[in-house]
Amino acid sequence: MKIIIDGVSIQVSNEEHNIVEVARSAGIGIPAPCYANNRKGGCCKVCLIEINGEHKYACGTQPKDKMNIIFKRDDLDKIRKNRMIKYLEGESEPCNCNCGSGGDCC
Numbered sequence: 001m002k003i004i005i006d007g008v009s010i011q012v013s014n015e016e017h018n019i020v021e022v023a024r025s026a027g028i029g030i031p032a033p034c035y036a037n038n039r040k041g042g043c044c045k046v047c048l049i050e051i052n053g054e055h056k057y058a059c060g061t062q063p064k065d066k067m068n069i070i071f072k073r074d075d076l077d078k079i080r081k082n083r084m085i086k087y088l089e090g091e092s093e094p095c096n097c098n099c100g101s102g103g104d105c106c
């Protein structure tokens with residue numbers, strides 16, 4: 001199976017279960033702080049990507065053959081940056097990834 005990230009075709013191995021892992025294997029670092037901290041369900045929403053015009057979260061999206069993903073784009077970069085700031089500011093707060101809601105409260 002192959003997917004495309006920002007125009008680059010990437011072979012997907014059986015060990016890669018989501019877009020964060022596939023991108024990492026190709027040297028593309030999608031920021032994924034809550035995933036990196038073992039919150040497998042995702043909650044920070046920093047790992048934003050776009051697939052067929054829809055916003056998705058790379059840590060919770062399984063690769064599918066010929067999937068065409070946009071990662072690097074100014075508007076997406078800006079959203080990710082703002083969410084990263086919010087995530088980092090909220091690390092000591094009871095909400096923002098620490099309340100167990102899966103991000104629905106934020």
Ligand code: FES
Nearest residue numbers: 034042043045059
């Ligand atoms: S890393 Fe995907 S939601 Fe946090």
